[in-house]
Amino acid sequence: MAGVSTATVSRALSLPGKVSAGLRARIQAAVAALQYQPNIAARMLAARRSWTVAAIVPTIRNNVSASCLEAIQARLEAAGYTLLIGMTGYEPEREYQITEAFLARGVDGLIYTGASHLPATYAALERHPVPFVNQGVFEPDGPYPCVGFDNREAARLVVQHLLELGHRRIGMVASIQLANDRAAGRIAGVVETLAACGDPGWRVPIVEQCSTIDGGRAGLGLLLALPTPPSAVICGNDILAYGALFEARDRGLRAASELSVIGFGDLDLSEQLGLSTLHVPAAEMGRLAAEYLLARLAGGAPQHATRVEIRLAARASTAPPRALAVDSAP
Amino acid sequence: MAGVSTATVSRALSLPGKVSAGLRARIQAAVAALQYQPNIAARMLAARRSWTVAAIVPTIRNNVSASCLEAIQARLEAAGYTLLIGMTGYEPEREYQITEAFLARGVDGLIYTGASHLPATYAALERHPVPFVNQGVFEPDGPYPCVGFDNREAARLVVQHLLELGHRRIGMVASIQLANDRAAGRIAGVVETLAACGDPGWRVPIVEQCSTIDGGRAGLGLLLALPTPPSAVICGNDILAYGALFEARDRGLRAASELSVIGFGDLDLSEQLGLSTLHVPAAEMGRLAAEYLLARLAGGAPQHATRVEIRLAARASTAPPRALAVDSAP
DNA sequence: GCATCCCCTGCAAGAGCTTACATAGGCGTC
DNA sequence: GACGCCTATGTAAGCTCTTGCAGGGGATGC
Numbered sequence: 001m002a003g004v005s006t007a008t009v010s011r012a013l014s015l016p017g018k019v020s021a022g023l024r025a026r027i028q029a030a031v032a033a034l035q036y037q038p039n040i041a042a043r044m045l046a047a048r049r050s051w052t053v054a055a056i057v058p059t060i061r062n063n064v065s066a067s068c069l070e071a072i073q074a075r076l077e078a079a080g081y082t083l084l085i086g087m088t089g090y091e092p093e094r095e096y097q098i099t100e101a102f103l104a105r106g107v108d109g110l111i112y113t114g115a116s117h118l119p120a121t122y123a124a125l126e127r128h129p130v131p132f133v134n135q136g137v138f139e140p141d142g143p144y145p146c147v148g149f150d151n152r153e154a155a156r157l158v159v160q161h162l163l164e165l166g167h168r169r170i171g172m173v174a175s176i177q178l179a180n181d182r183a184a185g186r187i188a189g190v191v192e193t194l195a196a197c198g199d200p201g202w203r204v205p206i207v208e209q210c211s212t213i214d215g216g217r218a219g220l221g222l223l224l225a226l227p228t229p230p231s232a233v234i235c236g237n238d239i240l241a242y243g244a245l246f247e248a249r250d251r252g253l254r255a256a257s258e259l260s261v262i263g264f265g266d267l268d269l270s271e272q273l274g275l276s277t278l279h280v281p282a283a284e285m286g287r288l289a290a291e292y293l294l295a296r297l298a299g300g301a302p303q304h305a306t307r308v309e310i311r312l313a314a315r316a317s318t319a320p321p322r323a324l325a326v327d328s329a330p
Numbered sequence: 331m332a333g334v335s336t337a338t339v340s341r342a343l344s345l346p347g348k349v350s351a352g353l354r355a356r357i358q359a360a361v362a363a364l365q366y367q368p369n370i371a372a373r374m375l376a377a378r379r380s381w382t383v384a385a386i387v388p389t390i391r392n393n394v395s396a397s398c399l400e401a402i403q404a405r406l407e408a409a410g411y412t413l414l415i416g417m418t419g420y421e422p423e424r425e426y427q428i429t430e431a432f433l434a435r436g437v438d439g440l441i442y443t444g445a446s447h448l449p450a451t452y453a454a455l456e457r458h459p460v461p462f463v464n465q466g467v468f469e470p471d472g473p474y475p476c477v478g479f480d481n482r483e484a485a486r487l488v489v490q491h492l493l494e495l496g497h498r499r500i501g502m503v504a505s506i507q508l509a510n511d512r513a514a515g516r517i518a519g520v521v522e523t524l525a526a527c528g529d530p531g532w533r534v535p536i537v538e539q540c541s542t543i544d545g546g547r548a549g550l551g552l553l554l555a556l557p558t559p560p561s562a563v564i565c566g567n568d569i570l571a572y573g574a575l576f577e578a579r580d581r582g583l584r585a586a587s588e589l590s591v592i593g594f595g596d597l598d599l600s601e602q603l604g605l606s607t608l609h610v611p612a613a614e615m616g617r618l619a620a621e622y623l624l625a626r627l628a629g630g631a632p633q634h635a636t637r638v639e640i641r642l643a644a645r646a647s648t649a650p651p652r653a654l655a656v657d658s659a660p
Numbered sequence: 661g662c663a664t665c666c667c668c669t670g671c672a673a674g675a676g677c678t679t680a681c682a683t684a685g686g687c688g689t690c
Numbered sequence: 691g692a693c694g695c696c697t698a699t700g701t702a703a704g705c706t707c708t709t710g711c712a713g714g715g716g717a718t719g720c
């Protein structure tokens with residue numbers, strides 16, 4: 001209709017600069033008149049490029065993941081890519097299967113959460129040389145590109161907040177650290193910091209629970225059943241912290257001075273619930289992860305490891321322990 | 331390697347029944363040895379089928395959407411399909427663009443939330459004759475296939491619960507009903523039921539707000555500023571209800587007898603927060619929507635409209651109004 | 661005015677799979 | 691025992707786009 005070959009149309013559509021202005025206009029008119037839409041499958045086949053990027057997350061059931069995905073999506077779309085979302089349910093084996101499936105689908109890049117993946121997963125990534133980035137972790141010396149923060153350091157901030165408030169008996173409800181380096185990093189950070197700065201006589205009790213409200217409840221129950229229960233509880237994420245908060249409330253432990261609880265992540269509701277927590281810039285991490293991939297896909301060599309700012313959001317759920325509060329009264 | 335033509339391999343992989351057992355085994359051995367993975371782009375191109383289905387939701391930032399998507403994903407994957415997720419942010423125009431993008435990508439089917447879409451969207455769906463289903467609504471007489479429940483009827487259940495508790499002054503914080511038939515249906519249900527069974531002298535105040543915590547807070551603020559504030563507030567969804575609950579708490583309105591609040595949707599946290607709400611089986615709707623599409627894609631003609639069970643979850647946030655509570659004291 | 665160079669466009673060869681049609685056996689039936 | 695039909699496999703023609711290569715034409719420089 002425009003009186004040109006398909007080759008020229010193809011170039012006009014994907015590399016507008018390589019086609020003269022007059023022709024381009026004619027082609028665009030024809031495209032509009034014909035409602036022409038390129039067949040993406042044929043394009044993928046011919047160009048060996050799918051214009052698709054996959055993000056693999058454990059779950060989409062919390063706003064940290066959701067914010068991150070939304071940000072990834074927004075950035076990717078602006079660059080003409082489509083986002084595929086995979087959900088592992090925290091199962092490494094499923095993560096591997098999803099990886100294979102996405103790779104077979106010819107995704108151009110992958111965004112993972114965390115850096116601990118099955119050897120099979122990394123092997124698959126090696127077989128198909130596709131760029132990827134681990135989001136939510138910061139390991140400048142590690143072999144894989146990443147965008148995030150150091151979970152140990154984050155845990156240190158949390159512990160120091162509690163120590164500054166005067167807590168000595170600190171416990172932790174962690175999420176399952178098996179195959180979850182972020183959970184493991186947070187646990188390690190808590191243990192290390194307490195070993196360095198905490199009460200030498202106190203051995204921090206840690207219980208691992210699934211990241212659900214009920215997990216948080218159960219975890220707190222376990223800690224409170226100890227001969228010397230903690231005065232403050234660090235939770236591996238905000239969901240666990242919600243569970244702990246609800247459980248404490250149901251047991252009549254109303255004030256933070258009776259039991260301080262602190263979380264990780266800063267979900268939408270955390271501010272409303274007065275939960276102290278470590279704020280994580282989820283959307284920014286998503287955006288930066290997408291940015292990294294786009295740079296790689298454009299042939300660039302972006303920064304191997306990118307760090308994002310985290311900060312402690314101190315709210316009502318943490319306060320000096322009661323004994324101390326009494327002591328410090330005039 | 332298996333000593334057969336590519337055609338036979340193709341058949342062995344997609345229609346195992348059409349190939350003899352011996353050959354099939356030989357082919358499978360070769361597939362395993364070669365780590366052969368079919369090129370999905372080529373398959374899409376040749377078969378004019380992408381084995382991809384898209385779900386378009388307003389947002390993934392709440393567990394109702396998330397549950398629904400997870401269920402869709404699970405069902406689809408079992409049938410060999412990949413799920414594409416689109417997020418509209420409640421904007422019809424974006425919904426249309428996403429529809430076009432997915433259609434260009436050659437999706438085999440689409441799942442929408444709600445039934446009110448732009449004419450352009452329906453036109454695009456007509457141009458590409460691809461099966462789709464509207465999820466979250468039930469309109470047996472409507473022109474489009476759907477899986478869900480009747481939002482008017484759901485609203486009726488909510489209103490009746492409040493009326494039974496003795497509330498007469500009922501208000502509503504709705505989500506924006508423009509281009510959102512579910513929001514509109516809930517508002518209509520409230521108005522109708524109150525007109526039929528409520529206090530004839532009471533004209534139900536309704537404020538529309540964005541579906542956020544802050545929207546809920548602001549909405550409640552508006553209602554409480556009325557000359558005759560309501561004793562019970564119906565919220566268009568649980569997020570708004572959370573906002574209302576927090577706002578009420580911050581204003582010192584602690585007990586449900588001072589102000590009853592009821593939501594819509596039953597998010598994970600609603601039970602913990604003691605929020606009365608209308609429970610919606612999100613995962614089941616997702617599964618059924620996927621089921622519908624799979625049946626259509628298999629050439630069947632499944633039920634045009636499928637209804638799911640909803641029920642009222644009465645919890646602590648609704649109680650008889652104070653005046654009544656006092657009256658009925660011995 | 662002619663040679664050189666560069667830009668724009670067309671040609672044609674794939675990219676890897678599916679599937680309609682053709683073909684070759686095998687088996688049942690008369 | 692021959693004929694016909696059915697099933698299992700092969701043949702080859704697409705599916706629709708991208709891209710390396712080549713060629714034509716205009717601009718530039720001497």
